[in-house]
Amino acid sequence: MxxxxxxxxxxxxxxxxxxxxxxxxxxxxxxxxxxxxxxxxxxxxxxxxxxxxxxxxxxxxxxxxxxxxxxxxxxxQLAQVRALSAAERRAIGTLLEDAVDLDDVVDRAVRLLAQLTHQVAVVQYPSLRRSALRHVELVPVGARHLLVVIITATGRVEQRTLELAQDVDEDAVARLRLHLNAVAVGLRLSDLDGVRDSLACQLGEAERLLVEPVVTVLAETLAQESEERLVVAGTASLARTAPADFARSIGPVLEALEEQVVLLKLLSEMAEDGSAVAVRIGRENRHEGLVETSVVSTGYGDGHAVARIGSVGPLRQDYPGTIAAVRAVARYLTRILAG
CATH class of the missing domain: 1.10.10.10 (Winged helix-like DNA-binding domain superfamily/Winged helix DNA-binding domain)
Structure with a gap:
């Protein structure tokens, strides 16, 4: 028009x-x-x-x-998105800043977004594949076993145990830990290719024996796909407060929301839209159970989206308000995780 x-x-x-x-x-x-x-x-x-x-x-x-x-x-055609009130912004900041770890941050964020929109909120856990390293810890746990603790910039913590071909040299482990954090912190999976060569040039024979297995387990952990998961909140509220025309189709919607693979695929597709805040309306959502819904989502992460956050509600909804809430919570998530 x-x-x-x-x-x-x-x-x-x-x-x-x-x-x-x-x-x-x-x-x-x-x-x-x-x-x-x-x-x-x-x-x-x-x-x-x-x-x-x-x-x-x-x-x-x-x-x-x-x-x-x-x-x-x-x-x-929306010229502007409705701004959240000062009280709403304070509530978001207070609730998220009191979180104690990544699980707590994600849980608080999803519940907060559900309360702001009165719809279903979904928060995707930060992807290891897209996350940067913050710290790598190496801990000897036996004669030939080494615990590798991987902490990402988004606060995710992963642990892997390595079985080595030789006895653990604790001094060599300490030196490798020091050099590994010097060259690998801030890198993502796609940046790790040169780490082995860089470490091999800097370290002695004892440390070089550890470089290959440690860097391999580091890359394999960051490359995981199985860790992709969502936290969902607000389904009960949506079912209880849904308008009459939407309530008639709530069953298929709730079934679709239970299938995390459906939501993960949808969020991945929306990430490719190129919009700061993506909106899928009705039959733009290809899953049959979601054709009576609209989904609003955006990415979060400091300068590099590591995951997405979104809201799922009826076609008839306050789009400016939903977009504002999703965008605001995403910004706070980014700030908290970057801190």
Whole structure:
């Protein structure tokens, strides 16, 4: 739609339908919004919007409601996202800054987003594959066993035990730990190729015997795919407060939300959208159970998205408010994990 006035009419229809849960008529638009035209002109604009597939009349003599295409046009035309209140921003900062570890941060973030949106919130754990190293600890745990503790910049902690071909030389382990943290901290999986050669040039024979197995287990751990998982909150609230038209399809939605592989695939696809905040509306969500929902998501991570956070709710929702909440929690997550 290239006509600004008709886009204003569409925007008014979406806002009223979200607020009232009732089909919107031309008289209501004329009374509630300063559109600057007569009711007759509004009716003509609504007819044009209907011909374009952006609104539809659910019943004879009823008002109009937005279609999936109408919601998409509305979201694409958003000039600005509603800012969170000062109280909401303080609540986000206070709750997340009190977290004690990564599990606590993720758990608090998902519950907070669900409370802000009154919808289902999903937070993806930071991916090891995309995370940078913060520290590597090497701990002898027996004559020929070495515990490798990997701490990422996002706070994830992974432990692996190595069985060595020779007895552990604790002095060599200490020297390797020192050099390994000097050359590998801040690197991601894609950057580790040169670490072996770099360490081999700097270390003696005893340390070089440890370099290959330690760097190999480091790379294998960061390359894992099996660790990808989500935390979900708000399903009970959504089921309890869902509008009547959405409640009729809540069963397939809840079933889809239980399948983490479905959500992970969807978030991965949304990461490729190239938008700061991606929105999938209705049948843009290819999984059958989610065709009556809209999903809003964005990435989080300091300068490099390591995972995504999002909200799943009905087609009829406060898009500016949901986008603002998802974006705000993601920003706080980024700040907390980077600290």
């Amino acid at each position: 290239g006509d600004d006035r008709r886009l204003d009419v569409l925007r008014a229809i979406v806002e009223d339908y979200v607020a009232t849960r009732e089909p919107v008529g031309s008289r209501a638009l004329s009374e509630r919004h300063r559109l600057g035209v007569s009711p007759a002109t509004i009716r003509n604009d609504m007819a044009a919007l209907e011909d374009a597939g952006l609104i539809v009349q659910p019943h004879t003599s009823a008002g109009r409601v937005p279609t999936d295409k109408g919601y998409r046009t509305f979201v694409d």
